[in-house]
Amino acid sequence: MTSSDNLPDPDRPTPQKPVWPRNLALSLAAAAATFGVVKTLEPAEDGGGKAAAPPRASAPATASAPARPAVPLDQAFPAQVKGASGTVYTRVTAKALTSCTPDGSVGPRLAELVKQSKGCLGQQVALYTDERNNRFSLALLTLQDPRDAVHLVTQLARNGADFQVPVQDAPLGWGLPALPAAGGKVQSFASIGRATVVGVGQWSDGRTGDLQKLVERLTPLQDAVTKNTGAHEARG
Numbered sequence: 507m508t509s510s511d512n513l514p515d516p517d518r519p520t521p522q523k524p525v526w527p528r529n530l531a532l533s534l535a536a537a538a539a540t541f542g543v544v545k546t547l548e549p550a551e552d553g554g555g556k557a558a559a560p561p562r563a564s565a566p567a568t569a570s571a572p573a574r575p576a577v578p579l580d581q582a583f584p585a586q587v588k589g590a591s592g593t594v595y596t597r598v599t600a601k602a603l604t605s606c607t608p609d610g611s612v613g614p615r616l617a618e619l620v621k622q623s624k625g626c627l628g629q630q631v632a633l634y635t636d637e638r639n640n641r642f643s644l645a646l647l648t649l650q651d652p653r654d655a656v657h658l659v660t661q662l663a664r665n666g667a668d669f670q671v672p673v674q675d676a677p678l679g680w681g682l683p684a685l686p687a688a689g690g691k692v693q694s695f696a697s698i699g700r701a702t703v704v705g706v707g708q709w710s711d712g713r714t715g716d717l718q719k720l721v722e723r724l725t726p727l728q729d730a731v732t733k734n735t736g737a738h739e740a741r742g
Contacts, residue, residue, distance in 0.1 A: 576627045576648035577701065577738035582731055583632040583644070589726030593636055598676050600632035606647055613670035619658050625650035627700075633674035634727055639682065639710040640720070642727050643674040646735065647702045655697040662695050662704070669693060671704045690714035692721045696732045699739030703732050 583600040606626035607617040620626050627648040634642045649655045662670060669691065676682040689712030696703045707724035709716070 573625075573627055573650055576630065577646070577735045579630055581738060582630060582646055582734050583634075584730075584734070587634070587727055587730045589730075591726070593723070593726065595634040595636050595642065595727045595730075598633040598635055598680055598682070599674065600630070603629045603631065605629070610672065612645075613668070615665075615668065616658075616662065616670035619661055620647065620649075623649055623651065623654035623658070631671075631674055632731075633676060635682070635710075636723065640723055641673065641676075641682070641685070641708045641710065642724055643671070643706040643708075644728065644731055645671040645704045646731065647704075649700045649702065652697075652700045655700055655702045658702045659695040659697045666693075669706065671706060673706055673708060685712040688714075690717050690720065692717050692724060694721065694724060694728060696728060698732050698736040701732075701735045701739060703728060703735065705731075 579600055579602055583597055585597050587595040587597075589595070603611055606612075606620050606629045608629075611629060611631070612620070627650065629648075630646045632644045632646075634644070636642075647655075647658070649658070662668075671693075673685075673691070675684075685708055689708060691706055691708055693704060693706045695705075705724050705728035707720045709720060
């Protein structure tokens with residue numbers, strides 16, 4: 507081995523760390539500030555949301571009072587979402603998974619957090635694109651206890667470089683090519699009522715630059731999904 511073996515390869519792209527949202531509403535923990543901030547909301551009666559104090563706990567489910575169902579799939583993930591800037595997000599696919607943590611749907615750390623909770627009603631996922639074919643994957647987990655939803659996003663934000671939900675693949679026929687595994691990604695977290703929403707954004711060409719701009723593209727879509735979910739949670 508020569509001394510040149512230890513030198514970086516000039517032709518190999520330098521990996522870039524994910525950029526984390528700086529414009530969200532509420533930091534939940536000091537450690538979260540290292541990677542970005544998350545937000546937690548209480549469902550409002552008008553279907554919006556407001557920054558919350560510790561969320562109200564729901565009554566535990568019993569045999570005579572089953573848990574209120576999770577938000578309907580089409581309500582959480584409508585066919586189109588229009589952001590305030592005029593950006594239109596089109597749903598490519600959406601589905602309810604067979605459980606909260608089926609194989610391949612979450613990373614080990616998120617699976618363990620769900621296991622430690624008081625129970626999880628289910629996970630729903632969706633893939634959206636914008637007019638430039640940038641991709642936005644969303645995962646929505648509905649917990650039994652809203653305090654677990656807050657705890658979950660707090661813990662996820664402690665290690666912002668650790669992506670615990672995978673990006674969603676487009677079905678055949680959409681003409682969206684596979685993106686490189688080393689491409690740039692950003693993610694953000696929100697909770698409202700019993701729900702935790704995790705969003706992951708990718709540029710259409712897989713580039714690793716301009717990641718803060720990618721965060722700004724992801725945020726309106728995730729906000730809309732969170733608001734839609736909050737409207738359902740408020741009915742409880």
